[in-house]
Amino acid sequence: MNWYVLYTKPKWEKKVAERLIQMGVDCYCPVITKVKEWSDRKKKVEIPLFNSYVFVNLKDTDRNSVFQIAGVVRYLFWLGKPAIVRDEEINIIKKSLAATNISDISVTSIQVGDRIKLESGAFSNQDAIVQEVSNTHYILVLESLGCVLKIKYK
Structure with missing residues (x-):
């Protein structure tokens, strides 16, 4: 069985996860607790870590069964x-969210102009600036080495 990523209607992540669990589907909707502030009060609310995403653990043959759920x-x-x-990767997310020493978590995508540190490969521990992001590759500028790195992915 594989973990697949379901795309849901905006703000439907927790509802979809509840209904999938009722249907007997193994699913995971990682949530974080944030303090929301309104003009008259503050309240702790659970919000999904990934907007519009729910992870489901299914056999490939059972993938279409999730479309019975409203919001998918x-x-x-x-x-x-x-x-x-x-x-x-699912276990890493679960362990990270269970850690008590984390005060704030946010998820963002890599954007042009971002400064990143390469963590593996021939250029590990090198700082880079993202010059281009496409469906097939990243182009990074390694200023300290005076070169441009193109990373293709499959």
């Missing part, structure tokens, strides 16, 4: 195939 839009695709998340 489609599966997230990567290079023409349904995106699959490894068990280790």
Whole structure:
């Protein structure tokens, strides 16, 4: 069985996860607790870590069963195939959210102009500036080495 990523209607993540659990589907909707402030009060609310995403653990043959649930839009695709998340990645998310020493978490995508630190490969521990992001590659500028790095992904 694989973990697939379901794309939901905006603000429907927790409702979809509840209904999937009622249907007997193994799913995971990571949530974080934030303090929301209005003009007259403050309140702790649970919000999804990933907007409009719910992870489901299904056999490939059972993938269409989730479309019975209101709020499910489609599966997230990567290079023409349904995106699959490894068990280790789901476990990392769960462990990170369970850690008590984390005060704030946010999820953002890599944007042009971002400064990043490469964590693996031949250029590990090098600082880079994101010059281009596309469906097939990243182009990074490694100022300290005076070169441009193009990373293709499958």
